[in-house]
Amino acid sequence: MSQPVFQTRDLTKIYGSGETEVRALDGVTMALYESEMAVLLGPSGSGKSTFLNIIGGLDQATSGTVHYQDKELTVLSERQLTRYRRDHVGFVFQFYNLIPSLTAWENVALVTEVSRNPMTPGEALAMVDLDNRATHFPAQLSGGEQQRVAIARAIAKRPEVLLCDEPTGALDSKTGIIVLEALTRINEELGTSTAVITHNAGIQEIAHRVCFFKDGKIERVEINDQRVKPAEVVW
């Protein structure tokens, strides 16, 4: 097994207080490993997004610790967390959040202009097979193509980790498979450690490891001895 890229210990997140208290994460101890493709599954409200947001530095834990490599994230200031996110983490969400008035190339360039060691926007778009759509505006692209532009934008800075929250949630099966193929290719060719939240249990087959969330805890972790290709996922 490769080195952990993230290690959480007793990670707990409580929203609200008193009668309105919600224990979104309840003592999660787990690792995500270098260069792995992990899928996070579990019922709605089981804490998957909260977990991803905390390890990605978008949210802060109530208690417990998160290490990213040898850096303890839970003690970082807002400013340090911003730098951590900017330098190391790519995010992909269900909705693509592209800027409508910019072309695909320009949407990606927004990130490459402020990164330390970026790909060119053309290289990032080629990774998701969209180099031939670089001059198109979001409204001229299908949902799956827009999501691939969002993935190109996320990976253009060569992040060590790619955190994806329901990346295929708004897509039909055919388009969703193309998006999963892009994520798999990035994981294999760039070695980017990737975590994918999904409601679609079929997608777990593409992962090296599957982490099952329940009631803010990790119920179990399974290793896939035989991964399947995205095209073989039963949607």
Ligand SMILES: Nc1ncnc2c1ncn2[C@@H]1O[C@H](COP(=O)(O)OP(=O)(O)OP(=O)(O)O)[C@@H](O)[C@H]1O
């Ligand atoms: N900002 C917030 N304020 C209050 N409660 C929150 C907040 N964010 C999440 N929660 C609650 O924390 C719990 C875990 O939410 P989370 O979004 O992490 O679950 P999830 O497994 O990602 O769900 P889904 O699959 O529906 O996205 C839920 O009960 C949710 O309502």
